[in-house]
């Protein structure tokens with residue numbers, strides 16, 4: 001019984017970590033995973049914003065700090081113009097590299113400058129962060145394939 005539960009837990013954790021098991025290029029897999037982790041922190045903030053989770057300033061600060069760290073890792077993770085059939089990255093990234101990195105830096109700057117002291121700060125923070133995701137995705141992320 002114990003072993004069954006353990007195996008089950010391992011399967012769930014492995015499934016979450018390798019959600020993109022059909023992505024063959026490890027560089028692409030890695031940059032997608034970085035994005036998924038950014039999105040997971042946005043979700044934590046979003047849940048507190050809509051009251052699905054209790055507001056905790058420490059959790060909010062941690063989420064924002066993680067977004068900042070992950071955003072600053074975007075340029076190095078996209079530097080090589082790698083591709084994969086499952087990738088949604090547009091080739092324009094490498095044609096407009098300075099603009100792409102500026103958009104990544106913008107997210108880092110926003111995340112670094114945000115202070116969340118109360119639940120009321122979450123909405124404005126999410127819209128600033130979300131605007132930055134959107135600005136980059138509009139130019140450099142293709143429609144879901």
Ligand code: HEC
Pocket residue numbers: 020028031032033035036038039042067074086087088089090100101103104105107129130132133134136137140141142
């Ligand atoms: C500087 C550009 C840039 C910024 C800023 C950015 N993204 Fe992305 N994001 C991309 C690109 C490009 C892809 C497509 C990567 C690929 O498929 O190879 C992507 C893909 C994703 C994906 C899909 C990952 C997957 O596993 O397929 C999610 C989720 C995501 N981004 C969330 C976010 C969120 C949330 C933010 C803001 C908090 C954000 N992104 C900010 C460029 C950006």
